[in-house]
Every structure is written in structure tokens, then in C-alpha cells.
Amino acid sequence: MAEVSNKQVIPREYVTGFPKESDLYVNSTATIKLKLSEAPEHEGSSKKLVLVKNLYLSCDPYQRLFMERIEGLSSQSTSSYTPGSPIYGYGVSGHPDLKAGDLVWGTTYWEEYSRIPEPEGLIKIQHTDVPLSYYTGILGMPGLTAYVGFYEICSPKKGEHVFISAAAGAVGQLVGQFAKLMGCYVVGSAGSKEKVDLLKNELGFDEAFNYKEETDLNAAFKRYFPEGIDIYFENVGGKTLDAVLLNMRVHGRIAVCGMVSQYNLDQAERVTNLMHLVYKRIRLHRFSVRDHYHLHPKFVEFMLPYIRQGKIVYVEDIVEGLESGPRALVGLFKGLNFGKQVVDVSA
Known part of the structure; x- marks a missing residue:
């Protein structure tokens, strides 16, 4: 031995x-x-x-x-x-x-x-x-998370308006491309010019912005989503979620994948606009990918042709x-x- x-x-x-x-x-x-x-x-x-x-x-x-x-x-x-x-x-x-x-x-x-x-x-x-x-x-936990969160939780429809925070990350980059395949209007946020360029020029997002350069996130969302947001794929939490809630459409959907802005805080930033979940009848669904492992074979069969044909970039x-x-x-x-x-x- x-x-x-x-x-x-x-x-x-x-x-x-x-x-x-x-x-x-x-x-x-x-x-x-x-x-x-x-x-x-x-x-x-x-x-x-x-x-x-x-x-x-x-x-x-x-x-x-x-x-x-x-x-x-x-x-x-x-x-x-x-x-x-x-x-x-x-x-x-x-x-x-x-x-x-x-x-x-x-x-x-x-x-x-x-x-x-x-x-x-x-x-x-x-x-x-x-x-x-x-x-x-793309074929593991992050890919399955993106697939379940977007298709199973958010129930997207063609033409809907989708926002993704941490959009250049392992999950966000896939959600944005899934949304474009559905014919949605897609905007993502990231933390550098290089990542914003990646979203717009290589991953096919309609728009993207550097959240570090936005002094008023509410104003930023009104600029990119003058008619409101149908689907928010949540990776960040905190001030981003607070501002998104002001700009959600009635019957919007939010898939809560993570809240990375909160992980290093001793006291979580206060989210003050949660009543908009009630006003707008927004469905906010926190999920764990562990509960959806049974979908992995279906997910792989869905994803592999897009990878092999170069229709999804990772x-x-x-x-x-x-x-x-x-x-x-x-x-x-x-x-x-x-x-x-x-x-x-x-x-």
C-alpha cells in the first residue's frame, strides 16, 4: 500500500x-x-x-x-x-x-x-x-445553478427585461446568455471596465455597467430599464437588491442565488425596500442547487450542443x-x- x-x-x-x-x-x-x-x-x-x-x-x-x-x-x-x-x-x-x-x-x-x-x-x-x-x-454546480434559477425558478418569456448582478461571474455569464437565447433584453453589472466589455462584446449582453462608477443605482436602473425589470438574477444583495426592488415590474421574479456583498460584513447592510415585494406581487425564490441535482442529466444534454457549436461562451x-x-x-x-x-x- x-x-x-x-x-x-x-x-x-x-x-x-x-x-x-x-x-x-x-x-x-x-x-x-x-x-x-x-x-x-x-x-x-x-x-x-x-x-x-x-x-x-x-x-x-x-x-x-x-x-x-x-x-x-x-x-x-x-x-x-x-x-x-x-x-x-x-x-x-x-x-x-x-x-x-x-x-x-x-x-x-x-x-x-x-x-x-x-x-x-x-x-x-x-x-x-x-x-x-x-x-x-459551465457543466457543474455554477452551470446547473444558472439553468435551474433562470429556467425553473424565473419562468422567462421572450421579450422580458432581465437584470443580472455579478454578471461576469461563473453563474451570471451563463444566465445572461440563456436570457439572450430566450429573446430577452439583458443588462448585467460587474466591477471593472474589462468585465463590462466582456459582457457586451463577447457574451452578447444588450447593456452592462460598472456598479462602482454608479453613485445612484436607482437612477442607473431607470436609465437601463425605463419600463422596469421582469427578472432579476440575484448574486449580490445589499444596495443592489434595494435599488432593484424599486424598479421591478408587477409580477416580476427574483431568483436569489447569492448575496456576495453581505458575506464579509459583521452586520448585513440594511435592505429597506422589501415592501415592494408586496406592492408588486414579486416572487422572490431562494434556492439551493443541491435540491436540483436530479436535473443534471437533462441540463447536460441541453448545454452540450450549445458548447460544441460555440453558441455559448464560457x-x-x-x-x-x-x-x-x-x-x-x-x-x-x-x-x-x-x-x-x-x-x-x-x-
Whole structure:
């Protein structure tokens, strides 16, 4: 039974405020025995642990939430990262307990090799004629999130007016392109000129703006949506949501995917226009992609032809090696990534 190096990314302590690279460290001395499977972790459990070799790791804003101590959540919900143990998130892995060469995507740990309960969070990859890194993004959790949130939750119709915050991110860039395929008018916000140019010139958005340059978001929405917003795909929260609510049409729909502006705050910014949900009979639906994994085969069959025909563009920002992981993850909250942030640990 071979014992090999198993480099890991580990949190030092729980985090408050904006995370720093120094909140995470790379443990280069850990090792692991390459035993394919083990007995159940707990007496009486039917789940065995399986070994995977991690190839690509996904950097996602929600991971910031797990860096702080989370009280009162059940194990079926989620739990904080444990200081001294590897952080977890979505990734693409080789799975030697299946057949040689088989690949999976799902929840894994930030390390070279992981032992995880089977079949929790593992979906076998059936199509390998596209980049494997896509299963951290366009064909993985972010892609499924965009698909479910837009098509299943928002029930779009041709000609509707759609706004997407954090539109250059892993989810937002897909929602915008889905909306254009539906024949909608689409506007996105992002945090730099380069990202705004990406939305308008490469991803086909009708309009886009840099929210950092807007001193009055309400006025910005009235400029881009003089007749109001039908669908808002919510990734940011805070002041953006507050201003959007003033500009929603009657019977509008909001899919709440995330609220990244809130994740690093000790006290969440106050949203003051929530009564517009009542005035305008707006449907606001908070959803978790975990509840929709059964749709993944349908989603992949929908998405693959668009990818293969070049009808949907997907932008990735890939860094090499676990050593780059802390910088890449923390960089999300400074807007340093350009497209879907991925850590390549395949070497």
C-alpha cells in the first residue's frame, strides 16, 4: 500500500470580515495511503469512504461563509470549515473505485487526494470531449445553478427585461446568455471596465455597467430599464437588491442565488425596500442547487450542443497548483478573477 504526499489547503482559524491569504495555509507535509476503499467511517454506517485524485478545484464565493463559525445548522445543511483540516468545495476528480479512467465531479477537499463518503456529492462525468475544468463551472454546480434559477425558478418569456448582478461571474455569464437565447433584453453589472466589455462584446449582453462608477443605482436602473425589470438574477444583495426592488415590474421574479456583498460584513447592510415585494406581487425564490441535482442529466444534454457549436461562451481563470489556491479564493472578494476561478491540481 503506497504512501504518497498529499498537499492540503487548511484554514488557520475562523474568519471575520474580509478573508486574507494568511487565513489559509498550504500543508506540504501531509501524506496519504493509496488504499482504494475503507470500511464505513462509523459503526453501523452503510457508507464506505472512497479515494479520489483531485484534478480541478472550484473557487466560489459561498466558501467564504464556511470560513466563519456556523451555529445551529444540521449536518444535512452545512457546517463550518474546521481549523486544522482541509477546506472543501466542488471539484473534478479521478475515481479509481469505479473503472480505470472514470471521472466524477462534486464535493471534495482541497488536497491532492481525498477520501469522501460514497455516493455523497459525486456525479459521474459522461462526456469528456469538452475541457474537464468545465465541470467546475459551465457543466457543474455554477452551470446547473444558472439553468435551474433562470429556467425553473424565473419562468422567462421572450421579450422580458432581465437584470443580472455579478454578471461576469461563473453563474451570471451563463444566465445572461440563456436570457439572450430566450429573446430577452439583458443588462448585467460587474466591477471593472474589462468585465463590462466582456459582457457586451463577447457574451452578447444588450447593456452592462460598472456598479462602482454608479453613485445612484436607482437612477442607473431607470436609465437601463425605463419600463422596469421582469427578472432579476440575484448574486449580490445589499444596495443592489434595494435599488432593484424599486424598479421591478408587477409580477416580476427574483431568483436569489447569492448575496456576495453581505458575506464579509459583521452586520448585513440594511435592505429597506422589501415592501415592494408586496406592492408588486414579486416572487422572490431562494434556492439551493443541491435540491436540483436530479436535473443534471437533462441540463447536460441541453448545454452540450450549445458548447460544441460555440453558441455559448464560457470564460475561465485557471491558476496552477494548490499553492495558488488561497490567493485565488481570496481574490474573488477583490474582483481579481476574470471569469470562473479554477485551481488546476492535475499535475
